[in-house]
Amino acid sequence: MNIKKVIKLRFIISLIVLIMLIILSTYFSLTLNKNVSNILEYKKINKSLSTKDNGITFDDLNKVKEKYKELIFTGYKETLCDVTNKYGNSPSKKIKTKMVLTDENYFSLYPYNMVAGGKIDFLSVESGNKVAVISDVLANDVFKSIKVIGNMITLNNENYKIVGVYKENQSFIYSTSEDGYERIYVPYSSYTINDKNQNLFLDIFTTKETAQISYKNINNNLSKTLGGSLSLYNMVNYITLKKISFQYTRILYFIIGICGIIVLIKITLKYFRDLLTFFKEKLKTNYFNEILGNNRKKILFVFSKILLCLISIVIIFSLIKFNITIEDKYLPTDNIFDINFYKKTIVDDMQLRNANENGFDNVYNRYTNNIDDIEKIALLSELIVITITVINGRLLLIIKRNKNTLTR
Structure with a gap:
């Protein structure tokens, strides 16, 4: 088997693997959305030492x-x-x-x-x-x-x-x-x-946002009504967690979309250059009006291809754009470059996990965490496979280009 066939086989295999990973990642995103409700859960932390105030x-x-x-x-x-x-x-x-x-x-x-x-x-x-x-x-x-x-x-x-x-x-x-x-x-x-x-005392206290009332307003109102009892619970916003999990798939779509846009921009520029070259050559012996009259169909065809590329770029960008979602606790209020804030947040998270104070453990948070881990692994695998696919694709183009050069 010659080198071209080996590279071609590797390219096809990596492309199939990439498509399978994309389908798998999309499937897990859809199942997460189906199996987990858009709710706010207040999860009870470890039992309080106080006998008077021990929850809701x-x-x-x-x-x-x-x-x-x-x-x-x-x-x-x-x-x-x-x-x-x-x-x-x-x-x-x-x-x-x-x-x-x-x-x-x-x-x-x-x-x-x-x-x-x-x-x-x-x-x-x-x-x-x-x-x-x-x-x-x-x-x-x-x-x-x-x-x-x-x-x-x-x-x-x-x-x-x-x-x-x-x-x-x-x-x-x-x-x-x-x-x-x-x-x-x-x-x-x-x-x-x-x-x-x-x-x-409730293990979990649950509610749901509405179009008029955000989770922040809900939390503020509950704090006033329930007082210290609410402080014994850790709030989990599954809308935010699901958005974060979806982001890994959206990031991949964004990368693929950007690659597609770059290719379309290159094709569009090539059409422009070819059109400019055509006009430069024709203007040496013809007037501009004559060129338009004699080559109307050809010029319109090239312009239609350019327009199609531009429309495709706009459509792709509108499909791949998304807002990055980050939990509020990871966002500094003043300076986004505050390294100490991020270090402290990471330490606090680890300490909460070590102290088992993230709140009552149920299937929703375990399932969300499992899907989140799978999506992370899938994204990393997809990026590796994309890199391999691009390398094999470029090698095939180089071999084809060299073959055409030798033929001439």
């Missing part, structure tokens, strides 16, 4: 919902539980279970695909009805079917009526972000506290 309660949640009716709020508390069906059969050993105590708004901010029945409603929460929404995995394991609406399930020795079954997300990346527990959703008002040391 469901009563606090209800007061906030009453005060800010233009927004949707929810919250939840997770607790381990034992599960049996009406025959006393427990799930298989591989299945671990948690009760999620929540309210009627949970399924509005955390959309689930319901495969049977309905969701927790306002009346169930208001009345403290012992109803439960379980996963299809748990239903199939305990009842051998998802047709379980109306059946009773025992949670920590208390009977609950199953009113809904949701489909568990079993995609590979989402599954690796889970903690292995099957979650059973029940109204917080139905839960009986047997342990006097147990509290019902």
Whole structure:
């Protein structure tokens, strides 16, 4: 196999790999957008040493919902539980279970695909009805079917009526972000506290921005209403995190688009030079009007190609341009070249992670972090493959050029 065929094969392989990486990166961006809601989560940090002020309660949640009716709020508390069906059969050993105590708004901010029945409603929460929404995995394991609406399930020795079954997300990346527990959703008002040391402070307090109210305004209002309780929670803006994750794919599109624009500019300049050369040669023996009259079609054709290139440049630029998103905590208020600020921010982040004070860990933040890591690796791989593809492409052009020179 000669050198030209080897380089051509390398070029084709690298191009195929690049296309596959772009498709994969785009796919992960789309799945992240689909699987993670555009919400604000306030995640509970480690338990406070104070016994008087240890977080936000469901009563606090209800007061906030009453005060800010233009927004949707929810919250939840997770607790381990034992599960049996009406025959006393427990799930298989591989299945671990948690009760999620929540309210009627949970399924509005955390959309689930319901495969049977309905969701927790306002009346169930208001009345403290012992109803439960379980996963299809748990239903199939305990009842051998998802047709379980109306059946009773025992949670920590208390009977609950199953009113809904949701489909568990079993995609590979989402599954690796889970903690292995099957979650059973029940109204917080139905839960009986047997342990006097147990509290019902929310693990996560959730809301959502609107077109009129930004997350900054929401945070300011909640700080006034909830006071010190809110300081025990770390806010996570998933809109911002998703935008940051999308940026890696957008950066690649931007690089490819800029390369395309450069090529189009070179082609446009070549057409201009050819047109100027044509006019210079013709003007030696003809008047300008004669040139236009005798070569109208040719000149219009060249101008149409130039116009097409210019339009393509504008379209490509409009498609690839994007605003860079950076979390507020990484932006200095005064001087963007303040190195000490960036060093301190990095140290603070590491210390928070080491102290486990980033807040309550759930599938949303783990899944977002996993996708973010994949997108970073994908971008690095794409840049390497682009470099290899460009090198092989230029080598092919050089070989072709040298061959044409030798032929002459």
